Amino acid sequence: xxxxxxxxxxxxxxxxxxxxxxxxxxxxxxxxxxxxxxxxxxxxxxxxxxxxxxxxxxxxxxxxxxxxxxxxxxxxxxxxxxxxxxxxxxxxxxxxxxxxxxxxxxxxxxxxxxxxxxxxxxxxxxxxxxxxxxxxxxxxxxxxxxxxxxxxxxxxxxxxxxxxxxxxxxxxxxxxxxxxxxxxxxxxxxxxxxxxxxxxxxxxxxxxxxxxxxxxxxxxxxxxxxxxxxxxxxxxxxxxxxxxxxxxxxxxxxxxxxxxxxxxxxxxxxxxxxxxxxxxxxxxxxxxxxxxxxxxxxxxxxxxxxxxxxxxxxxxx
Amino acid sequence: xxxxxxxxxxxxxxxxxxxxxxxxxxxxxxxxxxxxxxxxxxxxxxxxxxxxxxxxxxxxxxxxxxxxxxxxxxxxxxxxxxxxxxxxxxxxxxxxxxxxxxxxxxxxxxxxxxxxxxxxxxxxxxxxxxxxxxxxxxxxxxxxxxxxxxxxxxxxxxxxxxxxxxxxxxxxxxxxxxxxxxxxxxxxxxxxxxxxxxxxxxxxxxxxxxxxxxxxxxxxxxxxxxxxxxxxxxxxxxxxxxxxxxxxxxxxxxxxxxxxxxxxxxxxxxxxxxxxxxxxxxxxxxxxxxxxxxxxxxxxxxxxxxxxxxxxxxxxxxxxxxxxxxxxxxxxxxxxxxxxxxxxxxxxxxxxxxxxxxxxxxxxxxxxxxxxxxxxxxxxxxxxxxxxxxxxxxxxxxxxxxxxxxxxxxxxxxxxxxxxxxxxxxxxxxxxxxxxxxxxxxxxxxxxxxxxxxxxxxxxxxxxxxxxxxxxxxxxxxxxxxxxxxxxxxxxxxxxxxxxxxxxxxxxxxxxxxxxxxxxxxxxxxxxxxxx
Numbered sequence: 001x002x003x004x005x006x007x008x009x010x011x012x013x014x015x016x017x018x019x020x021x022x023x024x025x026x027x028x029x030x031x032x033x034x035x036x037x038x039x040x041x042x043x044x045x046x047x048x049x050x051x052x053x054x055x056x057x058x059x060x061x062x063x064x065x066x067x068x069x070x071x072x073x074x075x076x077x078x079x080x081x082x083x084x085x086x087x088x089x090x091x092x093x094x095x096x097x098x099x100x101x102x103x104x105x106x107x108x109x110x111x112x113x114x115x116x117x118x119x120x121x122x123x124x125x126x127x128x129x130x131x132x133x134x135x136x137x138x139x140x141x142x143x144x145x146x147x148x149x150x151x152x153x154x155x156x157x158x159x160x161x162x163x164x165x166x167x168x169x170x171x172x173x174x175x176x177x178x179x180x181x182x183x184x185x186x187x188x189x190x191x192x193x194x195x196x197x198x199x200x201x202x203x204x205x206x207x208x209x210x211x212x213x214x215x216x217x218x219x220x221x222x223x224x225x226x227x228x229x230x231x232x233x234x235x236x237x238x239x240x241x242x243x244x245x246x247x248x249x250x251x252x253x254x255x256x257x258x259x260x261x262x263x264x265x266x267x268x269x270x271x272x273x274x275x276x277x278x279x280x281x282x283x284x285x286x287x288x289x290x291x292x293x294x295x296x297x298x299x300x301x302x303x304x305x306x307x308x309x310x311x312x313x314x315x316x317x
Numbered sequence: 318x319x320x321x322x323x324x325x326x327x328x329x330x331x332x333x334x335x336x337x338x339x340x341x342x343x344x345x346x347x348x349x350x351x352x353x354x355x356x357x358x359x360x361x362x363x364x365x366x367x368x369x370x371x372x373x374x375x376x377x378x379x380x381x382x383x384x385x386x387x388x389x390x391x392x393x394x395x396x397x398x399x400x401x402x403x404x405x406x407x408x409x410x411x412x413x414x415x416x417x418x419x420x421x422x423x424x425x426x427x428x429x430x431x432x433x434x435x436x437x438x439x440x441x442x443x444x445x446x447x448x449x450x451x452x453x454x455x456x457x458x459x460x461x462x463x464x465x466x467x468x469x470x471x472x473x474x475x476x477x478x479x480x481x482x483x484x485x486x487x488x489x490x491x492x493x494x495x496x497x498x499x500x501x502x503x504x505x506x507x508x509x510x511x512x513x514x515x516x517x518x519x520x521x522x523x524x525x526x527x528x529x530x531x532x533x534x535x536x537x538x539x540x541x542x543x544x545x546x547x548x549x550x551x552x553x554x555x556x557x558x559x560x561x562x563x564x565x566x567x568x569x570x571x572x573x574x575x576x577x578x579x580x581x582x583x584x585x586x587x588x589x590x591x592x593x594x595x596x597x598x599x600x601x602x603x604x605x606x607x608x609x610x611x612x613x614x615x616x617x618x619x620x621x622x623x624x625x626x627x628x629x630x631x632x633x634x635x636x637x638x639x640x641x642x643x644x645x646x647x648x649x650x651x652x653x654x655x656x657x658x659x660x661x662x663x664x665x666x667x668x669x670x671x672x673x674x675x676x677x678x679x680x681x682x683x684x685x686x687x688x689x690x691x692x693x694x695x696x697x698x699x700x701x702x703x704x705x706x707x708x709x710x711x712x713x714x715x716x717x718x719x720x721x722x723x724x725x726x727x728x729x730x731x732x733x734x735x736x737x738x739x740x741x742x743x744x745x746x747x748x749x750x751x752x753x754x755x756x757x758x759x760x761x762x763x764x765x766x767x768x769x770x771x772x773x774x775x776x777x778x779x780x781x782x783x784x785x786x787x788x789x790x791x792x793x794x795x796x797x798x799x800x801x802x803x804x805x806x807x808x809x810x811x812x813x814x815x816x817x818x819x820x821x822x823x824x825x826x827x828x829x830x831x832x833x834x835x836x837x838x839x840x841x842x843x844x845x846x847x848x849x
Contacts, residue, residue, distance in 0.1 A: 267549030
């Protein structure tokens with residue numbers, strides 16, 4: 001029996017992840033099987049009926065869906081996620097190759113989201129007045145602008161007009177840190193706009209609530225310095241909501257990578273998933289969906305652990 | 318309220334300094350990184366100036382999916398001249414003007430094996446050619462490849478008949494004995510042919526799984542698998558064993574798979590790509606022209622209806638009057654605009670983009686609904702009729718085309734009953750269709766396309782058509798015979814061609830040699846490209 005509540009939360013999360021992964025993988029398999037795109041048409045666009053039958057048999061696509069899923073599951077549990085129908089590349093190798101690109105996109109976006117979003121929320125709550133209204137207006141703009149449109153506009157100015165940043169492509173960090181940064185600026189800006197707006201709005205609301213609370217009023221009355229009140233009392237309490245919203249936004253970013261990686265031609269998991277789904281490449285679709293699910297479980301776990309760090313009640317309850 | 322305001326004012330000064338500092342540091346860091354990167358890029362560019370440049374090509378996935386490797390070619394029946402020309406050289410090369418010259422073969426000629434004319438062909442390999450793994454190209458290696466290719470089950474394997482024989486004569490000469498005549502063998506064995514003449518290394522032939530991750534040919538470049546990301550970016554580096562090193566003009570060739578034409582255009586404008594192919598998506602053509610890019614286009618296929626006489630549910634289509642009525646009922650220019658304004662042009666010829674097409678066919682079935690109704694009445698269908706039309710539900714353009722065709726046929730009394738299929742395979746496995754729309758890729762090698770083994774051929778019941786085909790396939794100069802056959806086919810309306818589909822290329826001034834017009838129909842070959 002685990003007594004430490006934090007460890008108990010971690011164990012519980014991991015325990016729940018097992019049925020979650022099973023349900024997600026089964027649903028993903030079923031939906032992919034129902035999709036109208038047939039990988040046989042991709043591989044044999046002008047093939048004869050005999051060729052279709054032979055290839056379907058070789059890929060196991062002539063079996064019922066539940067049997068196909070069972071085969072996939074058995075192999076996946078053994079650590080074998082299969083091979084891409086269209087490229088012949090192992091799915092594990094594909095994930096290893098593409099994940100750093102997606103990570104290069106998501107990590108800076110998360111950093112920017114927290115720094116700018118929380119910062120803007122705090123400034124808006126603390127200053128109020130014209131600055132607050134300006135930030136509120138900007139967050140509304142962030143809500144309204146779709147990432148793909150923002151991406152296109154940024155590209156047309158920074159890449160096409162002034163040739164400062166590349167329009168497409170990815171350079172690895174190991175290859176050239178400077179070029180890596182240049183290749184990531186526009187995608188990160190495009191991807192982070194909405195999360196920044198959400199974070200700013202939520203942080204502002206949370207800060208306003210805390211600043212209006214009894215204990216903060218008491219702090220003012222006792223002459224505690226404003227910096228302590230804003231950053232130690234108010235922001236720390238407001239950070240619970242910021243962490244919750246931030247966790248959800250990070251999960252949302254995974255969806256956003258599909259669009260942004262397409263627009264900027266980044267060879268990450270998002271574009272890989274899009275290509276696999278549009279060509280009926282079931283092993284790749286399954287592999288990336290399951291991997292994303294694992295990432296989401298990990299993010300939720302991190303959020304739970306952050307709760308424990310930020311709120312002593314979680315550690316002792 | 319007043320108190321809160323005053324507190325806010327008091328608190329404002331300190332954090333403001335911090336924000337400014339943080340912002341200043343962030344901006345300075347960003348500018349620093351940019352400057353470093355730009356300086357790095359400039360240095361790298363200056364260093365590379367003396368060396369060969371990199372060629373970057375943008376391709377949509379729809380174009381690239383067929384070109385993964387040569388082992389897939391026999392299975393997919395698709396050609397990818399540019400991609401294959403990077404890693405694979407061919408026995409013969411077709412010049413942009415259509416002239417075929419020797420490449421890996423110094424000479425080639427027909428001989429009579431005793432079983433009929435144009436069934437024997439022999440060629441001599443040039444010396445000193447090596448595959449990208451270093452093994453030499455010899456007659457034995459060529460025979461191994463031909464035997465391998467003949468055993469694949471694809472669209473081109475029937476071209477040489479059943480069980481063709483390939484023999485090495487000495488170290489450099491190869492003899493081919495076919496079981497059906499082929500009258501344009503040098504073209505078939507060329508870089509725009511059917512890949513019979515594009516040898517792969519003995520190691521890959523012995524173990525075809527090697528094709529998945531490597532190029533196995535004798536071409537000027539080879540795939541660098543360490544830095545390539547399948548379906549996203551393919552990096553080619555010079556083949557150290559290439560026999561003609563002077564022909565290698567680039568230090569690297571990078572193919573970026575960019576699904577969005579707008580992204581391709583932006584990358585071209587930003588100087589990241591030298592040229593790009595956008596398939597038949599014409600949505601960015603105007604913008605590309607405005608940006609000063611050269612826009613090249615060439616017809617790459619056609620939308621056609623296959624009037625299938627073999628359907629057991631009706632005999633209507635065996636009547637040529639009904640077939641002609643369908644052809645007269647279609648407003649081709651309007652339908653071409655419907656599916657793809659800019660990239661599509663009306664056509665009535667079975668092969669509207671080949672050297673055997675005849676412009677005079679274009680006016681043969683001018684839109685005339687009154688004549689269509691009269692022909693139907695003459696055929697005994699004055700009250701109209703219903704036909705099934707098989708179409709693939711996943712293809713949006715097929716649905717659009719169906720709606721357009723259905724509307725125009727309805728106006729003359731023909732009701733179309735759509736039968737949705739999920740794939741061509743399901744259509745092939747169901748013989749009950751009468752009529753279908755297809756996005757047909759037009760081949761230079763029309764002889765193989767017209768062979769009786771082609772799955773979409775629906776006219777072999779017509780003995781005159783077959784006799785014309787057999788005459789053409791044996792002719793030294795088959796073009797007049799093909800034209801006669803197609804004219805007959807057109808008049809009989811076995812295929813109702815609606816419009817041709819164009820492939821579109823955007824070319825910057827940084828590259829020369831992207832010429833898609835002429836008899837090669839859209840083939841761009843790597844050795845013809847050079848930096849400006």
